[in-house]
Amino acid sequence: MIGTGILKGMAVTARNFVGSYFDKERLITVQYPEERNPLPENYRNFPFLPYDGEDPHAGLRCVACKICEKECPPQCIYIVKSDDKKPDYMGKPQFYPKIFDIDISVCMSCQICVEVCPFEAIKMDKEFELSKRERFDHLLLRKEDLSKPNEYYHSICPTDAIDVDAKLAAAAEAAAKKKAAAATPAKPPAPSGSSSAPVSS
Amino acid sequence: MSATAQTIEAMERPPVTMASRLEGELLEVSMGPQHPSTHGVFRMNVALEGENVRKLKPVFGYLHRNHEKIGENTSYLGSMPYTDRLDYFCSMTNNWAYALSVEKLAGIEVPERAQYLRIILAELTRLQNHASLLGFLLNDMGAWGTPLMYAFREREKILDLFESLSGSRMMCDYMRFGGCRCDTPPGWMEQAKKIVDRFPRFIDELEQLVVGNEVVIGRTQNVGVLSPDLAINAGITGPMLRACGVNYDIRKVDGYGFYPRFKFRIPLGERGDTYDRLMMRVLEMHESLSILQQAFAQIQPGPIVNPKVKLRAFRPPVGEAYGRIEAPKGELGFYLISDGGPNPYRYRVRPPSFINLTVLEDLCLGHTVADVMVILGSVDIVMGEVDR
Numbered sequence: 001m002i003g004t005g006i007l008k009g010m011a012v013t014a015r016n017f018v019g020s021y022f023d024k025e026r027l028i029t030v031q032y033p034e035e036r037n038p039l040p041e042n043y044r045n046f047p048f049l050p051y052d053g054e055d056p057h058a059g060l061r062c063v064a065c066k067i068c069e070k071e072c073p074p075q076c077i078y079i080v081k082s083d084d085k086k087p088d089y090m091g092k093p094q095f096y097p098k099i100f101d102i103d104i105s106v107c108m109s110c111q112i113c114v115e116v117c118p119f120e121a122i123k124m125d126k127e128f129e130l131s132k133r134e135r136f137d138h139l140l141l142r143k144e145d146l147s148k149p150n151e152y153y154h155s156i157c158p159t160d161a162i163d164v165d166a167k168l169a170a171a172a173e174a175a176a177k178k179k180a181a182a183a184t185p186a187k188p189p190a191p192s193g194s195s196s197a198p199v200s201s
Numbered sequence: 202m203s204a205t206a207q208t209i210e211a212m213e214r215p216p217v218t219m220a221s222r223l224e225g226e227l228l229e230v231s232m233g234p235q236h237p238s239t240h241g242v243f244r245m246n247v248a249l250e251g252e253n254v255r256k257l258k259p260v261f262g263y264l265h266r267n268h269e270k271i272g273e274n275t276s277y278l279g280s281m282p283y284t285d286r287l288d289y290f291c292s293m294t295n296n297w298a299y300a301l302s303v304e305k306l307a308g309i310e311v312p313e314r315a316q317y318l319r320i321i322l323a324e325l326t327r328l329q330n331h332a333s334l335l336g337f338l339l340n341d342m343g344a345w346g347t348p349l350m351y352a353f354r355e356r357e358k359i360l361d362l363f364e365s366l367s368g369s370r371m372m373c374d375y376m377r378f379g380g381c382r383c384d385t386p387p388g389w390m391e392q393a394k395k396i397v398d399r400f401p402r403f404i405d406e407l408e409q410l411v412v413g414n415e416v417v418i419g420r421t422q423n424v425g426v427l428s429p430d431l432a433i434n435a436g437i438t439g440p441m442l443r444a445c446g447v448n449y450d451i452r453k454v455d456g457y458g459f460y461p462r463f464k465f466r467i468p469l470g471e472r473g474d475t476y477d478r479l480m481m482r483v484l485e486m487h488e489s490l491s492i493l494q495q496a497f498a499q500i501q502p503g504p505i506v507n508p509k510v511k512l513r514a515f516r517p518p519v520g521e522a523y524g525r526i527e528a529p530k531g532e533l534g535f536y537l538i539s540d541g542g543p544n545p546y547r548y549r550v551r552p553p554s555f556i557n558l559t560v561l562e563d564l565c566l567g568h569t570v571a572d573v574m575v576i577l578g579s580v581d582i583v584m585g586e587v588d589r
């Protein structure tokens with residue numbers, strides 16, 4: 001009979017309408033600014049540079065090797081290497097980025113910079129409410145805007161952050177052991193090792 | 202389908218009368234690129250006689266963004282996030298097609314768990330693509346919003362799965378050469394199983410909305426009939442080809458990935474009209490669900506990526522390769538020529554929706570303007586893939 005198909009469809013609509021008051025699965029929207037769905041741990045949106053300790057300059061892990069700049073598909077990273085060196089987390093003197101800019105109007109959050117970084121120096125952020133008042137300068141994030149403490153990384157990605165910390169601690173321990181092993185048999189190299197300390201300070 | 206075929210004969214549309222025509226004069230209308238039902242920035246120059254289409258010329262290129270040239274200038278890995286932007290509804294299958302062609306080019310083995318995970322993700326993609334397509338198609342027919350919102354509600358659950366796995370809802374960038382980027386987070390597989398178990402309820406509701414509905418039948422049956430000969434000659438693939446009754450599915454023909462290990466049927470249409478194309482999507486969703494259930498039963502823990510593949514400075518040997526998969530819209534292929542350098546010498550995409558769109562004029566001739574929108578909706582295009 002003509003019309004039964006339409007009535008069946010109307011019944012589905014009615015079931016969904018009434019059901020949305022009782023069934024959580026039929027009404028999955030939330031009132032956004034007041035109510036928020038929790039973000040999954042893997043969520044990613046724009047990179048940032050985590051630093052260890054208190055000082056963003058001293059604790060920055062980046063050594064300005066420029067691998068991320070080279071591998072970035074839309075070429076949104078701009079790095080200038082420093083002239084002097086500062087000690088990294090293992091106490092080894094390393095270069096650091098004098099300038100580290102990410103143009104977030106170009107960045108597509110593909111995570112390739114994070115994957116290629118050998119120093120765990122760049123990680124993905126979770127901030128997505130990034131509306132800015134100006135469209136040119138405010139969308140270019142400088143090193144100061146990008147540097148965020150390691151505690152922040154722990155707060156957004158707890159599992160990954162613990163893994164990364166363990167990895168860095170293991171590398172630092174291995175480096176310290178190697179240094180100690182190199183320093184103990186022969187005394188003469190020790191002054192050269194200590195002479196690098198003033199450079200870093 | 203035969204029960205509904207009788208209903209349509211009773212409601213055959215009235216013939217075009219002389220009064221409804223502009224005698225001897227053709228009216229040229231430019232539909233799009235801002236037309237609400239052209240699914241993006243697609244434009245058609247339509248010559249109308251009265252309300253009937255006499256000529257139709259598609260105009261492409263409003264979303265052209267040099268995808269192939271960019272692919273030739275970035276590294277092999279760097280093209281992966283760009284493939285997400287081809288068909289932005291199904292980024293997982295785009296990733297797979299590209300990864301497959303690079304794996305063919307460099308002869309890379311993929312671990313077992315990664316293969317199963319790829320199949321799970323591809324079938325989830327097929328589910329959400331077909332669900333949203335049906336919603337959009339009903340939207341074009343005038344069922345404003347309601348079925349589309351039901352479809353998007355289900356799609357959102359699958360996108361949440363993608364987000365918790367890869368970090369992004371639509372631009373997943375998840376697959377890598379020789380596997381996948383990261384393993385599933387704890388609890389992901391259980392959640393996916395739960396969503397797949399609940400999915401048939403949505404398909405049943407959708408079938409109640411669509412299958413027997415007189416308006417849908419009247420708008421779709423015998424509209425835009427595609428003959429099997431024309432479909433084969435024009436290179437049509439995917440659900441649109443199978444709706445004409447041609448048994449061709451790359452999952453069966455090529456048997457890429459682990460698809461030969463799975464039991465599933467290929468639904469086929471009879472007439473090749475819009476109704477068959479619509480039903481083809483509903484039936485394919487049922488088959489996808491059965492593939493997913495088998496994959497959940499078979500998947501085992503193990504390595505997710507081939508450790509021999511280097512992420513940086515990846516240089517495949519000199520040669521060429523064509524990798525193709527059955528994407529939700531048809532055959533998606535990537536053709537790569539390598540000269541041994543870090544980026545491909547030639548990078549070519551064979552997009553399904555662009556080639557399926559080439560028969561649009563043949564489908565639309567003789568139908569009214571209102572039918573053009575329905576036919577276009579049933580072709581299932583995404584402009585990101587058509588224009589590249």
